[in-house]
Amino acid sequence: MPPKSTKSNQSTGVTSPSGYLLTCDPPMKQFIINLNDKKSADKKFILEDLDATHLLIKGDVRDEITRKVDEWMDENVFSTIERVGENLDTS
Amino acid sequence: MHQNWEQKISSYFSCSQVQNVLVMPAPSKRKRAGDASSTASKVGRSSADSSASSAANTATQAASELTKIDPQEELLSTSKSLFEYLERLPPGTLRSIYNLPPPGGATVAAAVLRSSSLTDIARQCALRLVACGGKFKVGSIVEKWIQRHGQRDALLALRRLESMGILEPLGLANRPGQGNDDIDDEANDSEKRAKLMAKIACLTPEFKGAMKLHLSTMSSSPWPTIAREQIEEFKKSGGGAKSDGGEKESRDPPAPYELELYTQSSWDSVLHFLVGSDEAGKDKGGVEEPPEVMIQFLTRIGLMQEDPDYNGADRSRAPLVITSKGYEFMLRDTNAQVWQFVLQYLNSLAHHNMKDAIRMEALSFLICLGSCRVGEGYFNSVLQSKSARILMKDLARFGLLFVCRVAGKKAFYPTRVAVNLVASNEKEGSRQTDAIGQSVAATRSLEESLSAPVPSRSHLAVVVQTNFQVVAYTTSKLHISTLALFCDVESYRRLPNVIFFHITRDSIRSAFRLGVKADQILRFLHVHAHPMLRNGDHQLVPSNVTDQILLWDRERRRVVMDEVWAHQCRDSSEFAAVGQYASDLDALAWGNAHTNKLYVHFGKSEMVYAYIRKWRTKHYNS
Structure with missing residues (x-):
C-alpha cells in the first residue's frame, strides 16, 4: 500500500503541532476538567481526554491553566509562623 | 622567549596596565587604585568594558577569541572536575604530562x-x-x-x-x-x-x-617542605634584622586556621561583589572589591550581566547584576566555585600559542598541590620554571595558596581548597554533601571563630529547626543575603551574632523562581551546618524540613505541558515499531495501544516522521 496522498503537505518533512500534552495527577486532572466545563462552548480548551493523567489541550491556554492551578494550590496552604518563646522583635 | 609568553598569559588574565595585581589582594589594591591606573578606578560596579582604553582592548580581544572555540576545547570547558578535564584531554597530551620532570x-x-x-x-x-x-x-x-x-x-x-x-x-x-x-x-x-x-x-x-x-620516592609530598629547624636556624642567625633593604619582613608560618580564614575571606570578596552587598569597599573591616580580572571572569562565565533594566544612554556603563546562574553559583560549596574559576583560567589559555606547554604545567602544578598537606609550606625555589611561578601567584589570587615570607625566602602554603580540588573531585559521583564538614581544619576554624568574643565576619553556622526556623550564627551581610534568597525576609529577628529566619512556602518558591534548585538549598544548609550538629548523631537538616522543601519543589511540576505531534498508526505493528523508535529517541510523550495513536514531542517529530515514511515504504510496498 503506497503512502496516502492526503499526507502530501507533510511529504516535505514538515510536521505541524497537534496541541499540548498535559501530564498531571488524577485530582489535578479533575480540577482542569472543571476549569474547562466552566467555559462557554467556543472557549473550551480540552481537545482530547486521553487517560487518568493525560489530556490534550490547546496551546493558548497554558498560562491561564498555570495561573489557576497556582491560585488553587495557594488556597490550600495553611501556614502559621510559630513564635516560640520570647518575641525578640524590638521594632 | 620566556618573557614574551609570560606577558601574554598575563594579558589574558589581567589588563596589561595592571599586570602586578598578584599575591594578596587586600592592602595593595586600594593604593593601586589611588595612584595611577585609570582602569582600576573605573571598574567599580560598571562593566569592565567601559574603559575603552587599550588596556581593556586586550581583555575584550581575549574574550572574543574565546567565543570561537573548537569542539575539543568546548568539551574541556564543560568539565565538572579536574579529573573529568584530564579524561577529556587527548592521550598524547596526557602522555607528555606524565613525561614532565619530577615531581x-x-x-x-x-x-x-x-x-x-x-x-x-x-x-x-x-x-x-x-x-x-x-x-x-x-x-x-x-x-x-x-x-x-x-x-x-x-x-x-x-x-x-x-x-x-x-x-x-x-x-x-x-x-x-x-x-x-x-x-x-x-x-x-x-x-x-x-x-x-x-x-x-x-x-x-x-x-x-x-x-x-x-x-x-620516599616522601609523600611533591616538594621538600619547610622544616621547623630551618626557621629556627634563620631566627637564631638574626635573619629578621635584614628586612631594612626594602624586602618584606619574614614571619612565622601560618597556622592552619589562619589559612582557612584566608581562603574564606578571599572568596568572600568575590561573593560580596556578586550579591552586591554594600559592605564591599567599606573602609573598616569591609571586604575589598575583588580585582578586576575577577570581575571580568564573573561576566565571562555568565554569573553577572549588565543590568537589563538600565535606562541610561550609555549601555556600557550599566551596572552589573547577578544572573540566575550566579545564584546557583552562590549556593555551591567553595570547592565547586574554585573549580569554576580554575577552569576559566585554563580556558583563557586556550588560544595561546604555547597553550599546551602552559596547560600541562598548570595541570601538573594543581595536582601536585593536591598531594600536599594543609599547613605545610614550600619555598618558591622548588618551582623550577618561571611559568610555574607566575602560576603560583595567580593561584594565590584565587585563594588556593597563601604566599608569605618565611625564613628570609618567599614561600607558599597550599590551602584546604587547593588540596581538596583534587581529593574531593574523586568522590564527585557519590553526591558528597558536606565537603567542608569533612575537613577538620575547617570545622576547627569555624568553632574558633564562633567562640571568639568579638564575632568575625567570615563564618557561617546554621541550625535548622523542625519548626522551619533557621538560626544562623553570622555577622556577615553576605551570608544573610544568601540566606535571604530562600528564607522569609519579613519575619526575621536578630541578635548581635545570630539571625533567625523562617523557611516558608512562599520564600522557597521565590527562590525556585530565581532558578535555585531544591537540592542546592539543602546542600547549602548541609555544608554550613553548625559544627555542634556534626558531633552528635543529629541530622544536619531535620527530615521534615528536607521533605517539605522537596515537596514544594515537586509541586511546581504537578502540571506539565509539552507541545506534541500526534500520529495515527495504521496497525499495531507500525505502532510497535514507531513507538520503539520514538522511545529510543526519547521523543515519545504518550501512546495508546488500543487506538494505535502516538504523541511525539514536537521538537523531534520530524525525525520520527522520517522514520515512519521509511518504515512504511519498507513494509507496505513490499
Missing part, C-alpha cells in the same frame, strides 16, 4: 591512577603491568588476570587505560560520551577477537617512567 609527571601519574577515572580493574591492570616490566599479551590479561569479571569489563578497562595515555594504542580507544556497543562487537566477532588477543598491551614509556619514579 610533576610522577604526581600526575599517581593521581590519575588513584582517581575515579579508572575502574578498579583498570587500576589493577596498570599496576600489574608496571610491576611486570610493562608488556603483556592482551589475551592473557583478559583471560588469566580478569576471568571473574567477564571480558567485557576487561576490554572496557583496557580501553580506558588507552584513552588516558597509559597504554600504547591498541585500536580500542574511544572518547567518553560514545557508546560501548562496539566493545560487544569486539568481544563477539571471533576473528577480530583473535586478532586483539594476540596483541601485546604495552605501557607507554612516559607513564611507566613516572609510575616507577613515584613508587620509589
Whole structure:
C-alpha cells in the first residue's frame, strides 16, 4: 500500500503541532476538567481526554491553566509562623 | 622567549596596565587604585568594558577569541572536575604530562591512577603491568588476570587505560560520551577477537617512567617542605634584622586556621561583589572589591550581566547584576566555585600559542598541590620554571595558596581548597554533601571563630529547626543575603551574632523562581551546618524540613505541558515499531495501544516522521 496522498503537505518533512500534552495527577486532572466545563462552548480548551493523567489541550491556554492551578494550590496552604518563646522583635 | 609568553598569559588574565595585581589582594589594591591606573578606578560596579582604553582592548580581544572555540576545547570547558578535564584531554597530551620532570609527571601519574577515572580493574591492570616490566599479551590479561569479571569489563578497562595515555594504542580507544556497543562487537566477532588477543598491551614509556619514579620516592609530598629547624636556624642567625633593604619582613608560618580564614575571606570578596552587598569597599573591616580580572571572569562565565533594566544612554556603563546562574553559583560549596574559576583560567589559555606547554604545567602544578598537606609550606625555589611561578601567584589570587615570607625566602602554603580540588573531585559521583564538614581544619576554624568574643565576619553556622526556623550564627551581610534568597525576609529577628529566619512556602518558591534548585538549598544548609550538629548523631537538616522543601519543589511540576505531534498508526505493528523508535529517541510523550495513536514531542517529530515514511515504504510496498 503506497503512502496516502492526503499526507502530501507533510511529504516535505514538515510536521505541524497537534496541541499540548498535559501530564498531571488524577485530582489535578479533575480540577482542569472543571476549569474547562466552566467555559462557554467556543472557549473550551480540552481537545482530547486521553487517560487518568493525560489530556490534550490547546496551546493558548497554558498560562491561564498555570495561573489557576497556582491560585488553587495557594488556597490550600495553611501556614502559621510559630513564635516560640520570647518575641525578640524590638521594632 | 620566556618573557614574551609570560606577558601574554598575563594579558589574558589581567589588563596589561595592571599586570602586578598578584599575591594578596587586600592592602595593595586600594593604593593601586589611588595612584595611577585609570582602569582600576573605573571598574567599580560598571562593566569592565567601559574603559575603552587599550588596556581593556586586550581583555575584550581575549574574550572574543574565546567565543570561537573548537569542539575539543568546548568539551574541556564543560568539565565538572579536574579529573573529568584530564579524561577529556587527548592521550598524547596526557602522555607528555606524565613525561614532565619530577615531581610533576610522577604526581600526575599517581593521581590519575588513584582517581575515579579508572575502574578498579583498570587500576589493577596498570599496576600489574608496571610491576611486570610493562608488556603483556592482551589475551592473557583478559583471560588469566580478569576471568571473574567477564571480558567485557576487561576490554572496557583496557580501553580506558588507552584513552588516558597509559597504554600504547591498541585500536580500542574511544572518547567518553560514545557508546560501548562496539566493545560487544569486539568481544563477539571471533576473528577480530583473535586478532586483539594476540596483541601485546604495552605501557607507554612516559607513564611507566613516572609510575616507577613515584613508587620509589620516599616522601609523600611533591616538594621538600619547610622544616621547623630551618626557621629556627634563620631566627637564631638574626635573619629578621635584614628586612631594612626594602624586602618584606619574614614571619612565622601560618597556622592552619589562619589559612582557612584566608581562603574564606578571599572568596568572600568575590561573593560580596556578586550579591552586591554594600559592605564591599567599606573602609573598616569591609571586604575589598575583588580585582578586576575577577570581575571580568564573573561576566565571562555568565554569573553577572549588565543590568537589563538600565535606562541610561550609555549601555556600557550599566551596572552589573547577578544572573540566575550566579545564584546557583552562590549556593555551591567553595570547592565547586574554585573549580569554576580554575577552569576559566585554563580556558583563557586556550588560544595561546604555547597553550599546551602552559596547560600541562598548570595541570601538573594543581595536582601536585593536591598531594600536599594543609599547613605545610614550600619555598618558591622548588618551582623550577618561571611559568610555574607566575602560576603560583595567580593561584594565590584565587585563594588556593597563601604566599608569605618565611625564613628570609618567599614561600607558599597550599590551602584546604587547593588540596581538596583534587581529593574531593574523586568522590564527585557519590553526591558528597558536606565537603567542608569533612575537613577538620575547617570545622576547627569555624568553632574558633564562633567562640571568639568579638564575632568575625567570615563564618557561617546554621541550625535548622523542625519548626522551619533557621538560626544562623553570622555577622556577615553576605551570608544573610544568601540566606535571604530562600528564607522569609519579613519575619526575621536578630541578635548581635545570630539571625533567625523562617523557611516558608512562599520564600522557597521565590527562590525556585530565581532558578535555585531544591537540592542546592539543602546542600547549602548541609555544608554550613553548625559544627555542634556534626558531633552528635543529629541530622544536619531535620527530615521534615528536607521533605517539605522537596515537596514544594515537586509541586511546581504537578502540571506539565509539552507541545506534541500526534500520529495515527495504521496497525499495531507500525505502532510497535514507531513507538520503539520514538522511545529510543526519547521523543515519545504518550501512546495508546488500543487506538494505535502516538504523541511525539514536537521538537523531534520530524525525525520520527522520517522514520515512519521509511518504515512504511519498507513494509507496505513490499
